Amino acid sequence: MFEYAPAPESVRPQIKEHYGLFVDGEFTDAADGADFKSVNPSTEEVLFTVAEAGEADVQAAVAAARRAQETVWGPMSGAERGKYLFRIARLLQEKAREFAVAESLDNGKPIKETRDFDVPTAAQHFFYHAGWADKLAYAGLGADPRPLGVIGQVIPWNFPLLMLAWKIAPALACGNTAVLKPAETTPLTALMFAELCQEADLPPGVVNILPGAGGTGAALVASAVDKVAFTGSTAVGRAIAKSIAGSKKKLTLELGGKAANIVFDDAPIDQAVEGIVNGIFFNQGHVCCAGSRLLVQESVADEVLARLKARVETLRVGDPLDKNTDIGAINSAEQLERITALTDTGRGEGAEVWQPDCDLPDRGFWFRPTVFTGVQQSMRIAKEEIFGPVLSVLTFRTPDEAIAKANNTPYGLSAGVWTEKGSKILWAAERLRAGVVWANTFNQFDAASPFGGLKESGYGREGGRQGLEAYLDV
Amino acid sequence: MSDRLRVKKTYKLYVGGKFPRSESGRSYPVSSPDGTELANAALASRKDGRDAVAAARKAQRPWAGQTAYLRGQILYRAAEMLEGRAGQFAEEVAEATGAEPDAALGTVESAIDRLVHYAGWTDKYTSVLGGANPVAGPYFNHTTPEPLGVICVIAPQDDPFLGLIEAVAPAIAAGNTAVVLASETKPLPALSFGEVLATSDLPGGVVNVLSGRAAEIAPHLAAHADVNGIDLSGVADAELAASLEAAAAETLKVVRRPGRQLDSLGLLRQWTEYKTVWHPAGMAAAAGGGY
CATH class of the missing domain: 3.40.605.10 (Aldehyde Dehydrogenase; Chain A, domain 1)
Structure with missing residues (x-):
């Protein structure tokens, strides 16, 4: 490479x-x-x-x-x-x-x-x-x-x-x-x-x-x-x-938001992985509509996670002014402290943490892209907005369970749905309590498209x- | 006053992004209302009309396929280009119509503002005219406006500049392409407008401007099977208008009759079709597979 x-x-x-x-x-x-x-x-x-x-x-x-x-x-x-x-x-x-x-x-x-x-x-x-x-x-x-x-x-x-x-x-x-x-x-x-x-x-x-x-x-x-x-x-x-x-x-x-990004077993997996990465690591995760909760169907969870980690390994963290940089600096010391504290909570609550092995600059405010697996709905990292590059992964077995978990939040800003079945997208979109639903894409914005929660x-x-x-x- | 000899402009057609003379080699003299000879304009033939329709057809799908935002920016660019040449156009409008200089400049300024107005419609009219339909079943059902296709405009005879822009701008804002027959006796501002469009990032063929005799060319345009709509605003002769409408009926073109006043959204609607898409939205359908 x-x-x-x-x-x-x-x-x-x-x-x-x-x-x-x-x-x-x-x-x-x-x-x-x-x-x-x-x-x-x-x-x-x-x-x-x-x-x-x-x-x-x-x-x-x-x-x-x-x-x-x-x-x-x-x-x-x-x-x-x-x-x-x-x-x-x-x-x-x-x-x-x-x-x-x-x-x-x-x-x-x-x-x-x-x-x-x-x-x-x-x-x-x-x-x-x-x-x-x-x-x-x-x-x-x-x-x-x-x-x-x-x-x-x-x-x-x-x-x-x-x-x-x-x-x-x-x-x-x-x-x-x-x-x-x-x-x-x-x-x-x-x-x-x-x-x-x-x-x-x-x-x-x-x-x-x-x-x-x-x-x-x-x-x-x-x-x-x-x-x-x-x-x-x-x-x-x-x-x-x-x-x-x-x-x-x-x-x-x-x-704020705590968007669910739902990956069904019939999703285009490579596209979905790109969408998951974009959903949570775009703008260091400082995005109110970030796809911070990944809900992945159990039957494809291992495959999705393996490919997701391989993809996150390739993300370049560092100088914001470098045109190759994917993830820049955390906006302030206060925000870095908040992200660190909530991430520590996740560890303490028993979720499994994974981070790529990337170098971080000596000065400035930085946080490695982070993926939590084995996350339960009761954990703070599944409920609270972290507003940083931290993804919480949960699994589901049936579409109804996915919708129930996705809607199990006081927030309702955005949601993502990944499946190649159009009827399933529309079925899910109808049931998701969110102001914006992205299907087979994420974090799309346009002046002509209303945004809000x-x-x-x-x-x-x-x-x-x-x-x-x-x-x-x- | 300098005794330098002025270099006069040859007024040619604007077809497919180029400025050809008429293939027929003909031209006709154009004068101001007081009889002053202004220039010779190309006298377009039936073949020029066919060439223009072919150019418009070729340009139509790519133009409609551009984002609405880009179409808006290009129309706005045309307004910017026209603003820079407002003096020239005011002079041409004054010479063509006999209007006072102030009034002619006012006409040009209005034309600029109308281009800006339509620039703002490109990414909005679909939201205003289209929408979700609450059908009684588990279906997503959505209607969205689409361009009609190639529109022929017989431009107003006595309002040769603002009237022409008011007819052409909504047609192209909605993603159509246009073949415009300029005012027969006052074609020069329209022909110069082609130069503005040619320098506005507007793809060649989206607007094509012909000068000539409506009675000679319009019947062929009205009967042309590859034209989807015809604007008869500039046809003063009621008998000719009726025969053009009858010719247009053969291929079921959409017709705007002379004297039909419409607001800007009405003009956009005039050159718009609606497409409705159905898609199953139920989990039963999803579980059944195949969708």
């Missing part, structure tokens, strides 16, 4: 030493002067410092957004709003390489993924929603759907730019203005996006970006916004839902015709 030579990405984006908040079209420091550092998780080096928004900044941003919504963006024709969004989509396409490298640096995910997935999918999201701006009457939500007003948005660190696109594109297309808080550990591409809004001549106040931590998010949720859109953990989602209870604020939530994975959809409802007064 040949070794891979290093293939490092050569482009380096222009990262400033310091970024401000983006309020009313201008970069500004926090009213109280607070700032924090953003770290490259693959080296632990500080990339830049950034202002941390406090309550006064939140109020200023919401006021700017309100003014922009009432005087400029709301009254503007849908066609003209759409043209701004098309412009943003085109600028993102033009700067795709720069954004991809920046995202890899700040997040730790492989350049292969930022280049081929995060950035192009974000651009598609703007392109898609640009087209809706003058067609909202055709969305099936009434003849004259109105915007909600000012939207407060809080996004996670796993797909920083893409989650921003999922939030801002539909909000703006529907005539709202936005105040968005990127995740504490990954503000870079949101700030670059703010610069891009300036370049697009987007009217001031339409998009406001407020870096910060949980406190900033809480202040934004509590502020005078008309709607809150949140993607992140179920615990925080629950707290947000409680905190706005009794108010007139609307809410959509895209929360059931049960404690939240409510509301993002993308597609159905996703517009979250940003319209209907």
